[in-house]
Amino acid sequence: MSLKDLLSPFYVWQRAFEKPYTSMRPIQERPGSAAYRGFHINISEECIGCGTCHKICQNDAIDMVRVEACEGRSGDSGLRPRFDYGRCCWCALCVDMCPAGSLRMSNEYTWITSDPTEYHFTAGVEHTTWQENPLGYRRAEDYHLYPPRRIGMEMRPPEESVQSFDEVVLGYSESQALLEADRCIECGICVATCPAHMDVPDYIRSIRERDYEKGLQLMYRTNPFPATCGRICTRRCESVCPVGIQGEPIAIRWLKRFIVDQIAPQDYARILADQTGDSGRRVAIIGAGPGGLSAAYYLRRKGHAVTVFESQAMAGGMLRYGVPSYRLPDPALDKDIDYIRSLGVEIRFNTRVGRDIPFDELLDGYDALFISTGLTLPSSMRIQGEDHPRVLSGLKVLDDVASGRDPGIGRQVAVIGGGNVAMDAARVSRRLGAEVTILYRRRIADMPADPEEVHESREEGCRIVTQAIPVEVLNASQSDQVALQWGEAEMVQDPRGGRPRPVLQEDRMHTDTFDCIISAIGQGGDLGFLPGNLQEQLAIEWGKFIPGEYQHTALAKVFVGGDVANRTADAISAIEDGHHAARGIERFLNPDAPAGSEQQVN
């Protein structure tokens, strides 16, 4: 070894005081570009936890985790995305797909830690330095991975629709349904919101697979009225559909209708293959509306003998006598009802409990009893002159039309109210050739009627006067007419909170003459059939039953449901009440069955 070799390790020291060629950090405050795909940002208040980001991620880098602070919001799963940066490839597919538009990316990309397990974080929930970062990747406003607009529905034009009671909505063709079904992102938020918890993503998938029989089977698990709900459902599912946040929600109702319309009634028995059997138990149901018949269907499938007592000549309740045929044609309603009856459900028509048969007879003669009598009594306006013969009830007008009778409304009609009954009465009146003025005491936005119904009423020529309070009914100069005094209202904020309330302006009164006034301000239940001693025992508040967990009451064998026992008063809630009561009755009839077996009532 030479001397040079011996000294060479020490030569490096001559460099010790030179300026270094490397820097302490490999990247010195070098920001990402403005649209860089860096760490994720999630606006938690805008996120609804639909999990679409989780589903679309090709690297399984996103998990949905429970976030307590986000739970309890309608249309929000309470989950939020948790990112694993050991897996993320920064493709931004999650951002592009996010239907809420809450997910984006910052342009930050450095995260220095000695603990690799830290590279997980719940965006928008756990504190990060980049959550407020204004830069980074954003989905372009007009860029969508699915069409944001729904496939338009063909409808009769208003000038044609008012000429008849033919169905206004014409339904999707197969190609239209396939395109619309393709828009569904299968998040399932709709399932939680639907009162009947219908398996919406799966029956929409059955359209994509063109397996409509499977779709029908899925629907009947939780709803034996799909033809009806496919037309008139209040579709809370659509109100929470994430696709609707930045576009239009999936047309869930119309897709449901499409499936049912593809299947002929005579094929139902083969497709659904319901087994009925004979349990030896008898259940009485009061009311053949959606609640009563839904309970009848699920109870019959458990083998119980079911007898339904119906005061009217036909089944369907308010669906038949309150919903006009241009929205729900009889053949569609009959498709649902006929199948339920085909399972051996007996309906005793023209039999009013309390008049034609005592309530006690049902209580004593059956193993269980389900009451679903609906809201059949129209509320009164209680204003001066209301007993004028030209003041008609909205329910009566709709009943007359459904039963083929002439309601005798004349040519100039005033409709009082802003609910669905008011809109239906108005549109029916238009079809009978009347000029219609709807008077409503609040604003359009406050109307409890379906916004589509309000829109279509206007399209068909109904005039809507808002913030109009009826004050008195007067005799008109002609004996076959009636005058209505009404006053304008100002909306005033209630100091106790809640929505603004209308206050009559007494210096802005009007009097108009009509051929008739149709009052449609609401309806209540008729519980007169209950014996007095039982009324004390059943929890009743403001004319409605207060049901227990399984729609049960303080009387062990009595169950209640439908409009007369819920706040929502729509068909889908009544259907679910009937289904749930069937579960409750099954528990009651088979108390020794294993816990949870009643859930098999589907």
Add this chain to the structure above:
Amino acid sequence: MNTVDEILDYAIDQEQQAADFYADLATRAEKAGMKNILLDFSAEEKTHKQRLLAVKAGDRELTPEQEVLDLKISDYLVEVDASENISYQDALIVAMKRERAAFQLYTDMAARVPDGKLREVLQGLAREEAKHKLFFESEYDDRVLQDN
């Protein structure tokens, strides 16, 4: 009634009478669920009475001078009978009308006495009754006029 105490005693008595009225009607009510509603009304009137007792004892002030929202719902409704067969809607109308009458009474009385403590108390009582009227009118607005 010439003194503040006499006026308050009268008002307290009126609230007790109202509580008794609803309690009596509850014992005779025939329609399902009406008994509890009328007992709730009776309890509400007893609350009003307690508030006035607190005013008399000096533990509470009457409703301060500020406008109470008047929905004017009861002003244009017909009189209804407080019969055994009373309905929810009619029970609310009876309650609204009673509160309106009380409001009118105290307002009229206040207009007839000279300025001073007595008038202040009567005006305060009128505002109390206006608040009670608003309570029942809001109930009517929410429960009966749902579709209107």
